[in-house]
Amino acid sequence: MTKSLSTAASKRRRTSRFPTKTVLGGLGILALLFLGAKTIRHGDKLGHQIDTLKPGPVILSESFEQDDNLSQWIRDLCCDRSLKRVTSPVRSGEYAARFNLARQDPIVENSKRVEIKRYGLFGAGTERWYGFSIYLPDNYESDRSFEIVAQWYSVPDFAWEKPGGRRP
DSSP states (O other), X not given: XXXXXXXXXXXXXXXXXXXXXXEEEEOOSSOOOEETTEEOOTTSHHHHHHHTOOOOOOSOOOOSOSTTGGGGSEEEOSSXXXXXXXXXXXXXXXXXXXEEEETTOOOBTTBOOOEEEOOSOSOTTOOOOOOOEEEOOTTOOOOSSOOOOOXXXXXXXXXXXXXTSOOO
């Protein structure tokens, strides 16, 4: 059973017994959305609505089924154990990626992180939908440390200027 974010947040005052945080993620079509502090499961009403959406054309679909898929990503990580292709648990297919961040990990790019990223996939002014899955084990406990498990952001093209010399 997956814990909701609100349940995990209510336990913030406790210190985790586990020195390592592990998050398993498979980039799938759509499995988990965060709306406030609610976890959406496939059996939920909104989960059913998401499952029955008629998809448009798929522009990019990534999985960890191919052994070299991780090599296509820019990786910010400290150690060999930080990012692994694993066979269990998986959402679908035979493989998922395991991201492992430990308290004792050294600083990478100005903070402790295990990230994969790609640049220039989509152009400005277009609508895109993203989906992915996150697995947290039943014994996962929240602690006081701050984590970001996913983020999307856009970097403006500073070579482009609007009329009058203003940048976007």
